[in-house]
Amino acid sequence: MTKRQIHLGLFILGTGSHVAGWRYPGAFDSFQDLASIQEIGRIAERGKFDLIFMGDNLYADPAAHPSYTLRLEPLTMLSALAVTTSRIGLGATASTTYGDPFSTARAFASLDHISNGRAAWNAVTTSNATSGANFGREHPDHSLRYEIAEEFVDVVKGLWDCWADDAIVADRASGLYIDPAKVRALDHDGKWFKVKGPLNIGRAPQGRPIVLQAGGSAPGQRLAARTADVVFSVVQDFAEAKAQYDGFKALLPAFGRSPSEVTMLPGVMPVVGRTDREAFDKLKLLQSFVSGTNALQILSDRFGTDMSAYDLDGPVPDLGENDAYHAFAKVMLAKARRENMTLRDLYNLTAAARGHWVLCGSAETVADTLQHWFENGAADGFNVMPPYFPAGLDDFVDLVVPILQERGLFRADYEGTTLRDHLGLERPERM
Template sequence: MTQRKMHLVAFLMTGPTCHHHGAWRHPETDIDGILTPERYEHIARVLEAGCFDALFFADILGIYDTYANSYDTMLERGGQLCLLDPSVILPIMARVTERIGLGLTYSTTFYNPYQIARMLGTLDHMSRGRVAWNVVASHSSLEAKNFGLAEMPSRAERYDRADEVLEACGALWDSWEDGALVLDKKNARFVDPSKVHYANYEGRWIKTRGPLTVPRSPQGRPVIMQAGSSDRGRDFGARWGEIIFTLQHQKSDMQAFYSDFKGRMARFGRAPESCVVLPSIDVVLGETESIARERAHYVNELVHTQIGMACVSGQIGVDLSSHDPDMPLQDVATELGSRGSVDVILQGTEAEGLTLGQAARRFATSELCPQLVGTPEMVADRLCDLFQDHACDGFILTPTTFPGMYEEFCRSVVPILQERGVFRKTYAGSTLRDHLQD
């Protein structure tokens, strides 16, 4: 029986930080090249050399301004900002790589399915079949305002619309059959029109005629990524997802999510192995455990309390600027009342008796996903334990320094995973969907 293989995907953003809001301040982080193509070309090469399944860009279509009713803190302290459009960056990365998958976040709330299908179909051609679409049913009011919406639809409506967008995109991608592009000069046949069809999709919110202008791409359609954690979001992922990105705090949380999600897939006639579940992790490496812990302490201390407060404000939708960072966290929870987003912030920190400022800084180090700290062998042990105990099918790695963490991981942890037979030594196929089926 073939040994089950681990999947690895790198989390990227086009700004100063990903999850760790102190990483950009680290001396080893390249911040000067943040607006240059060389930055993105380099990391694509590093990750492909490490045989990662894919990299993908998270994206935010605005600047958070909940804290103090202003975006000043997010800008000044280097919060989660997306300075560039990833759809322009991915073709640059595709040109300097051959196998690694390339993922893009695109909203079903704001973008028209014809536009989505045309852009992603084109990118799948330009990358020779390596594109993933991270599907988001956007919920942020700040993004809505940037697209001229007075308010966001309800969660149920957003996901119902997202279902229609996926159905419409699928109809558009299928409007060209394989072999439709003939390119026969001698007989003056460029396209076989009998293999091109109208999509004629009509739902409650979405309507498109087609056909798409883009011929069928190498993968037929991009790999679908998704990160919904609500009950409706999990059902959406169970129907469509091939890569599921999830934020879980510890092993038991990962196992519970994994079991629940894989169980849902049968309702949609899908086999559990047709989708990989990848929780997010941060990694800090050192030659010894003590060195790694010193490094983790150093980078974690770079998170400014104010940016932590701003991050939590944006997450829970409540302006915390009038709250004293030194007040007990439990007092804040009592004052704000019960709300799911507050519970997320409190999980894993409430029992420690932290103040609001301490909890906010903790959140801003990794958004409470696990931070694995140790030698390469120790980190490999932890990854294997989670993987083999069916807490996941692999991992989404987020950087604690950039590009250093990825360089160290590929240089020191990947070879250990390869020696243990749980991770590929070379790419077996050429498309991203091939990698997911390794």
């Protein structure tokens, strides 16, 4: 049996995960430019990452951080990237609240065909209420969004299975192209969706594209435990990560799934230097680029409350939970209480990685920490969120990845061709 291996996802949101990463000397400062994305794809594939994964929002606030506002649409962008990469998985975010299951199932099946089995759907319920106004709809509340999402994901998976693998015959001699006996309608008639099917594209190379999820709430975890192949999590330290990991894996048996069936990847923003000192200098420089307005706005967005009303040098206020309150808020607040932070401390933490774990140090320090988490039940791998591109990713790929490879913790090369292969998942039989 092969030694258990670390899995690596690369998270891309706009100009990098640090709020002011685009201001770093030499950093890419446009994410409407395909050439930048292609370069990122090449670096990630050189680093043998399992997948690239595009964040998304469905609204623009020109006063906010550019990463929240401007981007290429994920599915078109990943389709273009499918052509300039050959092995890495390609994950796009698509909403269960503002999309429809037929179009979603179809687009991801198409990406899977285009990429020869590398597509992944990051199913999100869309937390930001502003999005509704772009679709002429009231933004559903949290529990309703998850109720809808449960049905949405089932419909998409059902549509992916309408065609048998051998339904397309294409027999020139007889003229039979499709064997109708091997294609079935879905005839879904549920509370939220009525979808007849079949889908108008044949079964995907992966059988079903990979499903990613990141929900941190109880309904989000339940949805992920029932339907996801890969889960991203938001954590700030080892104890929290381990508790989340154990808690999530414990949910799986109730859905007839084994803990190894779902890959759990905590998000981490690595700031890597050749020495700890060099890494800390990079982070310091990054932090010097932060604008107070942007940082407060992200904080307000994460907490669902206007934070500009509070004293920056006073204690972090007691806000209570609300519907727009993210998983981020919970872990950041816990950390703030543990460390007696002022609001200014919290704002600096948020600015760095928008609430994700910042891991700053030499390549050895970073590799040691990742190994510790991986080997002690806190992670199956990591969702790597470089502060800026391309150097922030180059540092990780050129300095950290080789150490993990030398230690036998991470693949030296891809062994399979599909994302399922990279994740060690079987191609599913048609349901």
